[in-house]
Amino acid sequence: MIGSRQGPSRPLVAMSDHYAEAVFSERGRCWRFVIKPGEGQPMHCPAPVTHKGRFKLRGGRWVAVWSCEGHLFGVIEPLPLPAAIGPGVPSWSPEG
Numbered sequence: 162m163i164g165s166r167q168g169p170s171r172p173l174v175a176m177s178d179h180y181a182e183a184v185f186s187e188r189g190r191c192w193r194f195v196i197k198p199g200e201g202q203p204m205h206c207p208a209p210v211t212h213k214g215r216f217k218l219r220g221g222r223w224v225a226v227w228s229c230e231g232h233l234f235g236v237i238e239p240l241p242l243p244a245a246i247g248p249g250v251p252s253w254s255p256e257g
Contacts, residue, residue: 184216184224192216192226192236206232214239 183203185192191206208229214236216226228236 184218184226186216186224186226188227190227191229191232193228193232208232210242212236212239212241 183194185194185205189210191208191210193206194203195206196203206229208231210227211230212228212233214226214228214233215223215238216236217223226236228239233239
């Protein structure tokens with residue numbers, strides 16, 4: 162999504178900046194969905210998570226979100242994690 166209202170795109174291995182305004186809150190996984198150009202199936206952002214912050218839903222409820230470096234826009238009060246975590250990082254664990 163080049164020049165979207167989210168700001169300049171941050172390509173991640175030829176994937177879109179993010180897919181829709183969906184929020185996914187699971188420890189160790191980036192909160193954004195991405196889609197490969199030419200494919201209609203959104204998927205979880207595969208980049209390692211580097212920050213934890215908050216996101217305010219439309220109804221006013223706050224949720225915790227984890228984000229990769231490329232999807233920090235929209236995360237409120239992002240705090241860097243001591244080390245990158247996520248499915249692509251060997252030391253990742255769901256409890257982490």
